[in-house]
Amino acid sequence: MFYMRGKYKETLKVCQEYIKNRGSNPYDYRIINIYTETETDIKHLDKTIEDVYTNTKLDKRKMILWMYILLDKALISEQYSIGLKWGKRFKKHAKRSKLFYQGVYLIACIKYSEKVSNLLAINHILTRNLPKTNKEKFTLLKIGQLSNDDQIIWEANSFLKKYYFKSEFSDFIFFKMIQSYKNKNREAKVQKLKKIFLRDFPDSIFSNRIARL
Numbered sequence: 001m002f003y004m005r006g007k008y009k010e011t012l013k014v015c016q017e018y019i020k021n022r023g024s025n026p027y028d029y030r031i032i033n034i035y036t037e038t039e040t041d042i043k044h045l046d047k048t049i050e051d052v053y054t055n056t057k058l059d060k061r062k063m064i065l066w067m068y069i070l071l072d073k074a075l076i077s078e079q080y081s082i083g084l085k086w087g088k089r090f091k092k093h094a095k096r097s098k099l100f101y102q103g104v105y106l107i108a109c110i111k112y113s114e115k116v117s118n119l120l121a122i123n124h125i126l127t128r129n130l131p132k133t134n135k136e137k138f139t140l141l142k143i144g145q146l147s148n149d150d151q152i153i154w155e156a157n158s159f160l161k162k163y164y165f166k167s168e169f170s171d172f173i174f175f176k177m178i179q180s181y182k183n184k185n186r187e188a189k190v191q192k193l194k195k196i197f198l199r200d201f202p203d204s205i206f207s208n209r210i211a212r213l
Contacts, residue, residue, distance in 0.1 A: 008212060012038040019048055027052050029062065036066045037208060042077045045070060046086075053089070060093045065205065068099050071106040075113065083110035099205075102172050105144025113147065140169050149180035156180070171197070171204040182213050 015035035018028070032052060039045040049066050052058060067090040074083030087107035094100045143155045156177035164170055174197050181189045190213055197210050204210075 008038045012040070015039070027056060027058070029058070032066070036069050042070075042073050042079045042082060045073065046079075046082045049086075060089075061097075064090070064094045064097045064099060067094065068103050068106070071103055071110065075106060075110050078113070080110050080113060083107070087111075098168070101140065101169070102144075105140070109144055109147070140167075140173070143173060143176060149183045152180040153177055165200075171201040171206055174201070175204075175206040175210060178210060178213060 018031050067086050070086045071083055090103045139159050146152045156173050159173050178193045
């Protein structure tokens with residue numbers, strides 16, 4: 001109920017209490033789904049999802065969104081070791097997921113930021129999944145590697161002008177652009193773009209996160 005009303009702090013508190021007092025009962029998938037979205041402490045999130053991953057019989061494919069959110073939050077919070085751990089698991093379980101490409105270049109960003117990788121994750125996509133003539137996906141990968149907000153905004157604008165309603169990844173690129181405006185404290189721009197995003201991509205998996213920006 002709190003989550004639907006946008007009361008994310010209250011929602012998180014309820015989820016944390018559930019996890020703390022769960023005992024030997026199996027995890028409730030619906031509660032963990034909401035908890036993953038609302039938990040702001042990446043280490044607590046990592047610990048909880050690690051327990052679900054290693055100590056339950058839950059189908060790992062049902063955890064793909066949780067893994068993806070962990071990757072995103074690990075990158076933002078600069079907790080690269082957590083990101084690399086979940087990155088390996090994500091690539092193992094998410095190969096047939098529509099989140100695979102986005103997740104792989106988040107992994108590449110984590111590796112690039114930590115300076116411990118030569119972008120093997122992106123090379124995997126380029127050699128196995130993408131035709132060389134597909135400029136849309138090359139641009140997508142480029143944006144995934146960027147860390148400078150001005151560059152992300154510029155590249156995202158260029159991408160969306162070409163592929164707005166043509167690409168299955170437009171909602172993700174739009175989301176990244178809004179995040180960059182948020183990082184630059186362009187609040188008026190963020191609010192304007194949020195309305196457009198929610199209007200044009202109401203069914204996007206990023207809608208809840210956009211609403212909280």
